[in-house]
Amino acid sequence: MQKKRPRSKGSKRSGSGATPLPPAEGEPTRRTVRVRSRLVAGVAVVGITVIAAGAPAALGASSELTESQRLVTLAELNQQAVALAHALADERDEVTAYIASGRAEKSSPKSDGPSSRSARVDQQIDEIRGTAPAALRRDLSTIPSLRRTALTGKGSALAAHQSYSEVIAKLQDLADELAEKTPPRAAEATRAPLALGQAAEQASATRGLLIAALSVPREVATTPQIDPFTGLPVQPQDEGPSEDDRNRDELSAAAQQARVRELAALADFDQAAGSTAREKLSSTVTGPEVNSAEKYLAALTDRPELSDSDQQANRKKVEASLSARIDRMRSVESALGTNRIQRLEQLRDDDVTALELHIALLGGCLLIAVGVSTAVARTLTQPLAVLRIGAARLAAEPGTAEPVRYTGRNDEFAQVVRNLNTLHGKLQGLLHEFNGRFANLEKERGELVAGHEALSLQRAELQVRTADLAAQLEQLKNTVHHTFVNLSLRTLGLVERQLGVIENLEEREQDPERLATLFKLDHMATVMRRHSENMLVLAGADHGHGHSGPIPLVDVLRAAISEIERYERVTIQSLPPHAQIAGFAADDLSHLVAELLENATSFSPPDSHVQLSGWLLESGEVMLSVQDEGIGMSSVRMGELNARLADPSSFEAGRQGADGAGLGL
Numbered sequence: 001m002q003k004k005r006p007r008s009k010g011s012k013r014s015g016s017g018a019t020p021l022p023p024a025e026g027e028p029t030r031r032t033v034r035v036r037s038r039l040v041a042g043v044a045v046v047g048i049t050v051i052a053a054g055a056p057a058a059l060g061a062s063s064e065l066t067e068s069q070r071l072v073t074l075a076e077l078n079q080q081a082v083a084l085a086h087a088l089a090d091e092r093d094e095v096t097a098y099i100a101s102g103r104a105e106k107s108s109p110k111s112d113g114p115s116s117r118s119a120r121v122d123q124q125i126d127e128i129r130g131t132a133p134a135a136l137r138r139d140l141s142t143i144p145s146l147r148r149t150a151l152t153g154k155g156s157a158l159a160a161h162q163s164y165s166e167v168i169a170k171l172q173d174l175a176d177e178l179a180e181k182t183p184p185r186a187a188e189a190t191r192a193p194l195a196l197g198q199a200a201e202q203a204s205a206t207r208g209l210l211i212a213a214l215s216v217p218r219e220v221a222t223t224p225q226i227d228p229f230t231g232l233p234v235q236p237q238d239e240g241p242s243e244d245d246r247n248r249d250e251l252s253a254a255a256q257q258a259r260v261r262e263l264a265a266l267a268d269f270d271q272a273a274g275s276t277a278r279e280k281l282s283s284t285v286t287g288p289e290v291n292s293a294e295k296y297l298a299a300l301t302d303r304p305e306l307s308d309s310d311q312q313a314n315r316k317k318v319e320a321s322l323s324a325r326i327d328r329m330r331s332v333e334s335a336l337g338t339n340r341i342q343r344l345e346q347l348r349d350d351d352v353t354a355l356e357l358h359i360a361l362l363g364g365c366l367l368i369a370v371g372v373s374t375a376v377a378r379t380l381t382q383p384l385a386v387l388r389i390g391a392a393r394l395a396a397e398p399g400t401a402e403p404v405r406y407t408g409r410n411d412e413f414a415q416v417v418r419n420l421n422t423l424h425g426k427l428q429g430l431l432h433e434f435n436g437r438f439a440n441l442e443k444e445r446g447e448l449v450a451g452h453e454a455l456s457l458q459r460a461e462l463q464v465r466t467a468d469l470a471a472q473l474e475q476l477k478n479t480v481h482h483t484f485v486n487l488s489l490r491t492l493g494l495v496e497r498q499l500g501v502i503e504n505l506e507e508r509e510q511d512p513e514r515l516a517t518l519f520k521l522d523h524m525a526t527v528m529r530r531h532s533e534n535m536l537v538l539a540g541a542d543h544g545h546g547h548s549g550p551i552p553l554v555d556v557l558r559a560a561i562s563e564i565e566r567y568e569r570v571t572i573q574s575l576p577p578h579a580q581i582a583g584f585a586a587d588d589l590s591h592l593v594a595e596l597l598e599n600a601t602s603f604s605p606p607d608s609h610v611q612l613s614g615w616l617l618e619s620g621e622v623m624l625s626v627q628d629e630g631i632g633m634s635s636v637r638m639g640e641l642n643a644r645l646a647d648p649s650s651f652e653a654g655r656q657g658a659d660g661a662g663l664g665l
Contacts, residue, residue: 039377046373047366054362058355065355067181068348074178075341077131081171082197082337084124086330088143088171089201091117092164093208095150100157100212100251118147139170157212158250161205168201182344192273193336195265196281200329202262207322209255210300214315216248248311253304259297277336284332289324296321387416485539492532498525523567530563530594547583553622556581557612560593566601573613579622593624600628 094117125140132140146167150160175194270278296318300310390404403421502522509515554575561570581589593612600610608629614622633641 043373047370050366050369058358065351068351072344075344078174079337080128081174085168085171087121089204096157096161096208096212097215101215192277195269196333199265202258203326205258206255209251213248213251216244249305252306256301259301281332285328293321293325488532488535495529526563550580551586553579560590563594564598570610575614576616596626604628604630
């Protein structure tokens with residue numbers, strides 16, 4: 001391998017400002033090439049990193065653009081499907097009425113040639129066939145045979161109506177697919193037209209079924225027959241409902257069901273649509289004809305069968321009113337569909353702009369990163385060569401080698417050269433100093449080991465003492481707890497006995513003043529009993545007496561009033577009737593209300609009244625209210641107490657804070 005020629009001391013490397021010493025004997029020059037290769041690889045990695053960092057955003061924007069374009073195409077196809085569904089619904093209603101009338105009505109479609117509605121349906125099928133999915137094309141191909149079967153076959157009007165409705169439902173599946181694929185940012189523009197389209201379809205179905213029911217021939221009154229022997233008229237025997245009556249009832253029942261589905265779809269529209277869409281529907285679907293249609297619908301769909309007065313309704317007027325209402329609903333649906341397409345097109349344009357911005361930003365970042373990395377790499381390769389050659393020489397001959405010379409730039413590389421020369425000069429001194437400090441560290445290490453052993457012994461002693469103190473503390477805690485429970489139970493027993501004595505005195509006392517005094521003593525003893533039971537609750541010993549059956553709410557509240565000292569100041573305003581409390585919760589609820597009433601009477605003016613009321617909420621719960629005229633408490637204190645009530649786990653049996661709030665809470 002070729003060796004690098006030595007340079008003189010006064011010479012300089014062109015462009016580097018450095019004068020390195022010649023490399024060591026036999027040192028290959030390919031190492032510089034390797035550093036340069038690594039720097040080039042680093043520049044490439046930076047570029048790849050920039051591309052990798054920006055590629056997901058660009059790919060995401062491209063995916064969103066593809067999806068938005070697919071949504072635009074699907075929305076345009078759905079708009080064609082909506083128009084075809086409207087035309088097919090009109091043909092369905094006409095064919096249904098034709099079949100219901102016995103296939104003999106003059107204005108009905110003929111079997112030997114398509115009507116104008118059929119021709120319009122066929123034309124729209126030809127227009128949508130090129131862009132429709134394969135499954136939808138197969139469904140649309142069945143319409144001619146379906147039409148022939150309905151017009152020339154022997155099927156019922158309801159069967160023909162259902163066959164047409166199944167094809168219309170396939171067309172509406174496009175709207176469902178569009179609503180499912182639409183992202184949340186444009187979901188409002190899709191859900192409302194879908195609901196309104198279903199409502200318009202059910203309104204059209206209601207119209208067709210009602211017109212078909214009105215088209216069913218009615219029975220003609222027959223002339224009464226005369227008995228040849230007696231000369232009296234003979235009443236015909238009741239043979240039950242005829243086939244026409246059954247067909248009419250089936251059609252009217254189906255119309256009522258379609259009307260219910262229409263109302264449900266309109267309710268969905270109110271929830272999904274914005275205020276603008278709802279106002280557009282209410283302002284468009286209005287007028288005298290719409291009012292007449294609503295009246296006809298209310299009269300003809302109030303029950304499954306048509307009454308005799310309903311059958312006498314003018315079919316043409318009914319059809320005209322219902323058709324006018326349906327046309328207005330369809331116009332709003334078409335307007336919303338057009339607005340949906342515009343919204344999706346705007347969404348697609350925004351996605352195009354976002355993709356262009358992502359690509360431009362990615363390209364700019366890539367150019368900047370590669371350019372800066374290349375410039376930095378070129379400023380590093382030459383100073384690295386100086387450092388490599390000088391460091392290798394100092395490492396090979398540390399005693400006789402001359403210091404590294406680096407002139408020109410005063411940057412980090414010059415600082416490294418100076419530090420390298422300084423370290424080379426202090427190497428021997430540091431070695432001697434290190435040996436002395438190492439001996440001192442060994443001595444200190446022995447002292448630290450001895451101190452660590454002494455601390456370990458002290459730690460073991462402290463652990464033993466801590467365990468003894470913890471055992472003593474737990475024993476003292478249990479002693480206080482049991483004493484607290486025992487004292488509360490004894491007090492509670494004395495109060496119960498005192499109440500029994502007071503009740504006996506009340507039964508025998510006739511003097512009103514003494515009886516009033518006994519009542520006060522009775523209430524005070526009841527308050528003492530409540531305090532004792534609350535103390536048992538704080539001590540973790542429940543002393544409740546459950547009831548077997550439900551207790552009326554008014555009895556529970558009266559019991560709560562009797563448990564406070566100033567009971568005469570409490571007034572029950574109103575309570576929901578027939579409200580009852582489960583037996584196991586009656587005592588607890590009574591204590592709870594008593595605490596609230598006690599607080600209200602204690603911290604309010606003595607001449608004021610405390611109002612206790614309750615009312616039934618819509619959710620079925622009962623809200624109780626205790627209202628007084630006291631000063632209340634601060635918001636900070638209220639927040640602390642609510643936090644304690646919201647987290648019952650913070651309360652431990654037998655333990656309360658120093659604030660004395662245990663009994664009330």
